[in-house]
Amino acid sequence: MRSGKTGGVTPATASPSKSKSQRLVSALLAWFATSARDLPWRRTRDPYAIWISEIMLQQTQVKTVIPYWNRWMTALPNVKSLAAAAPQTVLKLWEGLGYYTRARNLQRAAQLITTQHNGRFPETFDAILTLPGVGRYTAGAISSIAFNQPAPILDGNVIRVITRLFDIAANPKKKAVNEQLWTLARELVETAHNLPEQCADNLPRCSHLNQSLMELGALICTPQNPHCGECPVQLDCAAHRAGRAAELPNLRPRTKATARRVIAFVIEHNGRLLVRQRPTAAVNAHLWEFPNAEVGHNPAAITHADSRDSLAQFAREQLGLPLTNFAPLITMRHSITRYRITLEAHRARWTGKSNAAKNAGRWLTVEELHALAFTSAHRKILKHLQTTAVTC
Ligand code: SF4
Known part of the structure; x- marks a missing residue:
């Protein structure tokens, strides 16, 4: 240039x-x-x-x-x-x-x-x-x-x-x-x-x-x-x-990309899956998604969520969800502005009480989920569920 x-x-x-x-x-x-x-x-x-x-x-x-x-x-x-x-x-x-x-x-x-x-x-x-x-x-x-x-x-x-x-x-x-x-x-x-x-x-x-x-x-x-x-x-x-x-045009080099890692859970309970709606002030407000949280940027936190025990701890600490029976579902990469996001979705089962489940979000069948508006990444998780064996 x-x-x-x-x-x-x-x-x-x-x-x-x-x-x-x-x-x-x-x-x-x-x-x-x-x-x-x-x-x-x-x-x-x-x-x-x-x-x-x-x-x-x-x-x-x-x-x-x-x-x-x-x-x-x-x-x-x-x-x-x-x-x-x-x-x-x-x-x-x-x-x-x-x-x-x-x-x-x-x-x-x-x-x-x-x-x-x-x-x-x-x-x-x-x-x-x-x-x-x-x-x-x-x-x-x-x-x-x-x-x-x-x-x-x-x-x-x-x-x-x-x-x-x-x-x-x-x-x-x-x-x-x-x-x-x-x-x-x-x-x-x-x-x-x-x-x-x-x-x-x-x-x-x-x-x-x-x-x-x-x-x-x-x-x-x-x-x-x-x-x-x-x-x-x-x-x-x-x-x-x-x-x-x-x-031409003489544009400045782009800002360096930042890597981020997010873990999402597709949680099954009584034949239904848990989803939450994004809050009003958030990016992608009012869209639906599976419960998820970003893993911290320091290396210790990144390894923190890699075993089944640590996934359970991560879900409990970051999302307040009691989960078990983890199984990897899909990993995908996508970009939002300068962020390169790795999203890892895991299947899991709810281990808490049914009363607590009611307060965790909405529990819906796969067919019901298709009627909602999802963020792009979570829509892909939902589509992936259709291609794998889903019992609910
Ligand atoms: S306007 Fe663009 S395509 Fe046309 S001659 Fe100039 S540089 Fe080439």
């Missing part, structure tokens, strides 16, 4: 000439018209549908989002149905997408639209920006895609495309650089908005221009090995001309 001082366009000089902007915009619009993927949310101008897709697409790939979006739009097709839905229904439809605050904010925003906008989706950038969970990017995406307004967007794909088109070598996470990228994104979408009529083709130009930047970043201007030979704006791309497209 290069520093911001070693070449390329600095933030203060990155403004494109009018003719370059017009060439870029015309080429991007023409390319988008013939090469855009046929995605379900691109077949509508309904702001609700576009809003749902934009929130789902944050941190999540298109191919993962498509079935979620289809299910959601069938179950909750408009603001009114989302505002009135049971919170567990909303979480169940979101189950597996992660970052569950997004789902909760969607429902809060729908309720706010119902009470403050008479159920009608707000149509201005400023009004959309006031909705819970909606930031500058999402407000710009909805304003431009649903209402064809000249509002800019800047997400990871667009940052990559713009830093390369203008050979911006400084780190885009720096405030001044980021603001300059917003300015460039605005100039491009405003150029689309102001294109001479003969170029307009009756297309929603602001919508298509913004989507073309995202699409180019997803399909052609990829993080590694960009396909410059197939790129519609290659002739105007400063980084390509300088032979350093693959070096």
Whole structure:
């Protein structure tokens, strides 16, 4: 990676000439018209549908989002149905997408639209920006895609495309650089908005221009090995001309990952399994999971839970659960932000009194568990139970 001082366009000089902007915009619009993927949310101008897709697409790939979006739009097709839905229904439809605050904010925003906008989706950038969970990017995406307004967007794909088109070598996470990228994104979408009529083709130009930047970043201007030979704006791309497209954007190295170890128990009692709901203030609030606790970070604590006796002690001390008959069930690894988590699930039997069992959580059959919204990792434990011999 290069520093911001070693070449390329600095933030203060990155403004494109009018003719370059017009060439870029015309080429991007023409390319988008013939090469855009046929995605379900691109077949509508309904702001609700576009809003749902934009929130789902944050941190999540298109191919993962498509079935979620289809299910959601069938179950909750408009603001009114989302505002009135049971919170567990909303979480169940979101189950597996992660970052569950997004789902909760969607429902809060729908309720706010119902009470403050008479159920009608707000149509201005400023009004959309006031909705819970909606930031500058999402407000710009909805304003431009649903209402064809000249509002800019800047997400990871667009940052990559713009830093390369203008050979911006400084780190885009720096405030001044980021603001300059917003300015460039605005100039491009405003150029689309102001294109001479003969170029307009009756297309929603602001919508298509913004989507073309995202699409180019997803399909052609990829993080590694960009396909410059197939790129519609290659002739105007400063980084390509300088032979350093693959070096941009200049992002700092990622924070070092931290290892964490969690032990979960699938506890059987009278043909049912014990689950608990995560508390309101916790990450993944209100989702369900098998009882679990993190093993401490010091090496002595990590060995502490490795024998059957120590598993019993761990369950008693960390979770207040009297357990016996441990058997390893599944070990899985997953990542949340900078944490690399190893989750070890063990089967176990309840050895306490039945009265105490009532206070430990909810005891449900496997069939009943499937109706609940689980965290992704614990959903995998539940699926694994189906493939192994379960007696309850
Ligand atoms: S020419 Fe290459 S680096 Fe430049 S925008 Fe196109 S794909 Fe990206």
